Amino acid sequence: MALVTTSTAKPGARSRLSPEERRAQLLQLGVRMLATRSLDELSIDVFAEEAGVSRGLLYHYFGNKQDFHEAVVRYAADDLIAQTAPPVDGDPLERLSVSVTAYLTYVENNYEGYLSLVKGAMSGNETMRAIYEEARATLTDRIFREDAQGEIVDDTPLNRLLARGWAAMCEQLVLEWMKEPGAVSRTELLSVMAVSFPALVAALD
Amino acid sequence: MALVTTSTAKPGARSRLSPEERRAQLLQLGVRMLATRSLDELSIDVFAEEAGVSRGLLYHYFGNKQDFHEAVVRYAADDLIAQTAPPVDGDPLERLSVSVTAYLTYVENNYEGYLSLVKGAMSGNETMRAIYEEARATLTDRIFREDAQGEIVDDTPLNRLLARGWAAMCEQLVLEWMKEPGAVSRTELLSVMAVSFPALVAALD
Numbered sequence: 001m002a003l004v005t006t007s008t009a010k011p012g013a014r015s016r017l018s019p020e021e022r023r024a025q026l027l028q029l030g031v032r033m034l035a036t037r038s039l040d041e042l043s044i045d046v047f048a049e050e051a052g053v054s055r056g057l058l059y060h061y062f063g064n065k066q067d068f069h070e071a072v073v074r075y076a077a078d079d080l081i082a083q084t085a086p087p088v089d090g091d092p093l094e095r096l097s098v099s100v101t102a103y104l105t106y107v108e109n110n111y112e113g114y115l116s117l118v119k120g121a122m123s124g125n126e127t128m129r130a131i132y133e134e135a136r137a138t139l140t141d142r143i144f145r146e147d148a149q150g151e152i153v154d155d156t157p158l159n160r161l162l163a164r165g166w167a168a169m170c171e172q173l174v175l176e177w178m179k180e181p182g183a184v185s186r187t188e189l190l191s192v193m194a195v196s197f198p199a200l201v202a203a204l205d
Numbered sequence: 206m207a208l209v210t211t212s213t214a215k216p217g218a219r220s221r222l223s224p225e226e227r228r229a230q231l232l233q234l235g236v237r238m239l240a241t242r243s244l245d246e247l248s249i250d251v252f253a254e255e256a257g258v259s260r261g262l263l264y265h266y267f268g269n270k271q272d273f274h275e276a277v278v279r280y281a282a283d284d285l286i287a288q289t290a291p292p293v294d295g296d297p298l299e300r301l302s303v304s305v306t307a308y309l310t311y312v313e314n315n316y317e318g319y320l321s322l323v324k325g326a327m328s329g330n331e332t333m334r335a336i337y338e339e340a341r342a343t344l345t346d347r348i349f350r351e352d353a354q355g356e357i358v359d360d361t362p363l364n365r366l367l368a369r370g371w372a373a374m375c376e377q378l379v380l381e382w383m384k385e386p387g388a389v390s391r392t393e394l395l396s397v398m399a400v401s402f403p404a405l406v407a408a409l410d
Contacts, residue, residue, distance in 0.1 A: 157388035157389050158388075158389050158393055158397070160388075161378060161381055161382065161388070161389050161394075161397075162378075162397065164377055164378070164381050165374040165375070165377045165378040165381070165397070166374060167377075168373045168374050168376065168377030168378075169370040169371060169373050169374035169377075170370070171373065172369055172370045172372075172373030172374075173366060173367075173369070173370040173373075176366055176369050176370070177366065183362035183365075183366070184362050184363050184366050188363055189366075191409065192363070192366075192367065192370070192405075192409060195408050195409060196405050196408065196409075199404055199405060199407075199408030200397075200401050200404060200405065202404075203400050203401065203404030203408075204396065204397060204400060204401075
């Protein structure tokens with residue numbers, strides 16, 4: 001992927017982008033800015049100045065600040081989903097491990113943006129909450145789609161519930177670990193996340 | 206215990222309560238009201254009318270709406286901690302199971318109040334977040350205090366982190382289950398929560 005990190009051209013630079021491409025480029029830049037600041041700090045003014053585009057262009061593409069924020073958070077969610085996609089082939093547990101490692105890397109590289117996604121879920125804003133819940137559902141339900149042969153777990157209501165609980169645990173583990181990364185090694189943290197889901201399922205059999 | 210549910214006297218009723226007792230009685234009533242409505246819906250006006258007290262009395266005790274909400278949420282958090290206290294004696298796993306059952310019962314009986322606590326954590330309000338984080342830290346760190354002999358888990362940074370992750374998982378499991386209680390039985394849910402923590406620790410040994 002690396003959509004978010006490879007493009008260094010400013011959207012204001014002269015180019016022959018289609019409106020869709022230009023819009024996507026602005027969103028990429030928005031997500032990149034969220035790596036180091038919260039959603040509240042990402043005003044249209046700040047964004048316009050850093051992106052080197054007019055406020056009018058932003059309003060043209062995104063309507064208002066609220067719509068712009070929603071578009072950025074949705075882009076971040078899609079980006080998270082894309083960047084944590086497990087490899088197509090290989091041992092199911094190994095694929096889960098790769099996916100979990102990509103998840104931690106994503107949060108490390110996009111901490112504020114990720115926090116915005118999580119906080120959006122709990123805010124009064126129903127759209128933000130829907131974006132978050134959709135993203136989390138995609139991330140966890142993917143386990144059952146990727147594992148259609150039931151190599152890791154059978155697709156049962158209990159295991160689906162367990163996957164949601166496990167995802168909340170991983171989110172909490174990563175957020176707590178980011179606050180104090182010294183106490184537990186990165187390797188240990190990754191091991192906890194990768195091993196815990198099959199262990200939970202096995203313990204309940 | 207059961208402070209919230211036993212008292213049926215209205216705070217406005219003639220009584221010889223001390224100011225502290227009267228304040229506590231108002232908070233109990235506030236928490237009880239949160240069982241069926243959100244914090245946002247609990248205005249001073251609504252509360253004063255239902256409690257049969259004057260708005261002036263409420264402002265006298267709590268300052269303003271924000272302070273009143275904080276006091277109610279803090280009271281709810283303390284109540285949650287008290288009601289989920291594990292028994293003093295017995296097998297550690299059995300005590301964990303009793304505590305987890307009390308937690309589910311608490312959420313079932315105080316759903317909106319509990320949601321207010323969880324949502325408060327993610328709101329922009331730092332005090333609400335602190336109340337929530339304090340409560341969750343007390344709930345999880347209790348495992349290590351109650352289990353000082355390490356009968357369930359050793360007290361290590363990794364296991365402390367794991368306990369926080371497990372608590373987030375339990376919260377998610379209960380909130381998801383409350384939305385759709387039919388798919389997984391209450392007994393299964395309780396089993397997941399009680400069994401999962403030792404299973405997680407064992408899987409990482």
